[in-house]
Amino acid sequence: MKTPILTASVLSAMLLAACAAPQAPTGEADAAADARPAPAPTEQGITVSAAWSRAMPPGARVGGGFMTIRNDGDQDDRLVALRSSAAGSVDVHEMREADGMMQMRPVVGGLVIPAGGEVVLKPGGYHLMFMQPVQPFAEGDAIDVTLVFEHAGERQVAFKVLGLGATAPDMGDMGDGVAMDHAGH
Numbered sequence: 001m002k003t004p005i006l007t008a009s010v011l012s013a014m015l016l017a018a019c020a021a022p023q024a025p026t027g028e029a030d031a032a033a034d035a036r037p038a039p040a041p042t043e044q045g046i047t048v049s050a051a052w053s054r055a056m057p058p059g060a061r062v063g064g065g066f067m068t069i070r071n072d073g074d075q076d077d078r079l080v081a082l083r084s085s086a087a088g089s090v091d092v093h094e095m096r097e098a099d100g101m102m103q104m105r106p107v108v109g110g111l112v113i114p115a116g117g118e119v120v121l122k123p124g125g126y127h128l129m130f131m132q133p134v135q136p137f138a139e140g141d142a143i144d145v146t147l148v149f150e151h152a153g154e155r156q157v158a159f160k161v162l163g164l165g166a167t168a169p170d171m172g173d174m175g176d177g178v179a180m181d182h183a184g185h
Helices: 003-018 028-034
Strands: 046-054 062-071 079-082 088-099 101-106 109-113 119-120 126-133 142-149 152-162
Touching: 028 119, 046 142, 062 109, 062 142, 062 152, 079 088, 119 126
Parallel strands: 046 152
Antiparallel strands: 046 062, 062 119, 062 126, 079 109, 079 142, 088 101, 088 126, 142 152
């Protein structure tokens, strides 16, 4: 009886650790920032930039994904679904403080991207959860993800996998992206 409880506790701790912001930068982010292509706008006004993930330790059952989504259109849009062959499922989650404790919850009903605005998915806030990865993400990998928007439709984005303790690639200039939208291809 104690084994399932212990296992659940360990898995919960690993899940929170995967989404928490690291304590110190590792330097891998700076190298990745230098090699990033510019973001690609879409005809519906959606731009995805700075898409990245962290390398995962062996045996990890979840991974996190981070990016900036900008909507230059004249109407709100909503990220309603995600798919990737690299994981059993991909969901948007949110970290939020409640009763003095950080809690992680799935975002229900889709993530609104306001007209003329942007949403930053980052450690400690909104983020992607890659559930049941086919294999642990390794530094240098690119994880292909299909983002499905209510109005803009499907977009293919490549998430660059940085080192295990990496921070966001160049947080000071989130306008340059590690991901490109390949809608026209």
